[in-house]
Amino acid sequence: MVSVADALRQFAPAYLQQHTDSISIAQDKVLGAITRCRTGALGGVHYECSGCGREHWVGRSCGNRHCPNCGHEKTQFWIEKQSAKLLPVHHFLVTFTVPREIGSVLRGSQRDGYRCLFDASRQSIRDVGSVTKSLNGCNLGFFGVLHTWGRDPAVYHPHIHYVVPGGGVKLDEQGRAESWHSTAKNFLFHHGTLMKVYKAKLADELRAAGLYSQVDSVVWTKKFVVDIQAVGHGVPTLKYLAPYVHRVAINDSRIVDVNEETVTYRIRRKGNRMETKAVPGETFVENFAQHVLPTNFMKIRHYGWMSGNSKISVDEVKWLVWIQLGWTFWLASGYAPQPEKLTAPMKCIDCGGEMRVTEVTYRSLGSMGVRPEHGQTFYDSG
Numbered sequence: 001m002v003s004v005a006d007a008l009r010q011f012a013p014a015y016l017q018q019h020t021d022s023i024s025i026a027q028d029k030v031l032g033a034i035t036r037c038r039t040g041a042l043g044g045v046h047y048e049c050s051g052c053g054r055e056h057w058v059g060r061s062c063g064n065r066h067c068p069n070c071g072h073e074k075t076q077f078w079i080e081k082q083s084a085k086l087l088p089v090h091h092f093l094v095t096f097t098v099p100r101e102i103g104s105v106l107r108g109s110q111r112d113g114y115r116c117l118f119d120a121s122r123q124s125i126r127d128v129g130s131v132t133k134s135l136n137g138c139n140l141g142f143f144g145v146l147h148t149w150g151r152d153p154a155v156y157h158p159h160i161h162y163v164v165p166g167g168g169v170k171l172d173e174q175g176r177a178e179s180w181h182s183t184a185k186n187f188l189f190h191h192g193t194l195m196k197v198y199k200a201k202l203a204d205e206l207r208a209a210g211l212y213s214q215v216d217s218v219v220w221t222k223k224f225v226v227d228i229q230a231v232g233h234g235v236p237t238l239k240y241l242a243p244y245v246h247r248v249a250i251n252d253s254r255i256v257d258v259n260e261e262t263v264t265y266r267i268r269r270k271g272n273r274m275e276t277k278a279v280p281g282e283t284f285v286e287n288f289a290q291h292v293l294p295t296n297f298m299k300i301r302h303y304g305w306m307s308g309n310s311k312i313s314v315d316e317v318k319w320l321v322w323i324q325l326g327w328t329f330w331l332a333s334g335y336a337p338q339p340e341k342l343t344a345p346m347k348c349i350d351c352g353g354e355m356r357v358t359e360v361t362y363r364s365l366g367s368m369g370v371r372p373e374h375g376q377t378f379y380d381s382g
Contacts (some may be wrong), residue, residue: 011281033062040365051353059372091234096121116205138168141305153249
């Protein structure tokens with residue numbers, strides 16, 4: 001089966017050579033890592049089956065967050081970690097987008113542009129929440145994930161998805177968590193108010209970053225798209241977001257064909273209709289590279305009592321929710337449902353026995369005369 005890495009190995013070297021002046025260090029690093037991932041060029045991991053004793057050499061994975069081959073295990077761990085933080089309440093998915101004209105400005109200055117997008121949107125949630133009747137005087141906790149693509153990797157569409165619990169924490173005079181206040185299950189904020197505040201906040205952030213003058217003034221007369229969607233208990237939303245957290249734009253299952261000139265891939269259109277699209281190989285590389293994030297840029301950010309430096313812990317908030325719901329006895333009794341583990345020990349493809357690591361080398365497997373195995377679902381072998 002052909003993959004994203006196959007397409008990049010085929011066309012990325014020529015693309016990098018022709019665009020040495022415009023390619024960023026981050027893009028060069030990402031393309032180089034993905035093209036060498038699991039090939040043995042980065043070294044290898046030696047496994048032994050505890051059942052049949054068969055030995056397996058697997059090329060080390062690059063571990064890059066943009067790599068479609070390295071995302072599976074990290075994705076499962078991310079779902080488990082975030083699911084443990086979810087409260088037993090209803091949640092909302094709040095999405096902030098920008099008009100195409102502002103998107104082009106963000107692409108030209110990604111680090112500052114994405115920071116502006118995060119700051120404007122999280123301030124909007126905080127400020128509108130503080131004046132919403134059901135949340136008045138409450139502290140909110142939420143997290144956001146940055147995406148830069150749509151259904152087609154050729155489209156550059158920066159936006160942020162926030163997962164927001166339906167309620168907030170009321171504090172006492174000393175700033176200690178006192179009680180949990182819930183919102184209605186189908187209403188978080190007034191949509192029009194959130195949109196107006198977000199537009200003003202984004203303009204302020206772009207001014208502070210020196211990017212406002214690059215935006216055509218006509219853009220600010222347009223309607224900005226902000227979406228608020230009730231999503232129930234939140235786990236389905238995590239599973240929706242997870243595949244995009246540790247890989248970018250397109251995964252291997254969508255690649256149909258890679259030949260000497262083109263890359264053909266599938267696109268899911270509205271109405272769940274699938275179609276195929278063929279593009280020149282170097283165009284595919286360019287489309288993929290535009291979604292590479294600046295080095296060390298945080299694409300997942302937590303705010304309020306979900307942030308790491310909050311004086312109020314998530315466990316403390318959970319306890320307040322449980323008290324409100326009357327779940328204290330039920331939780332202490334041991335009957336409360338526990339989250340199902342999504343990760344499992346690696347298995348041998350011959351006998352199904354568990355695999356254990358016996359050796360890790362950073363030497364090229366080719367220089368050792370070893371050919372790495374393919375076609376197996378191994379853990380990220382970084």
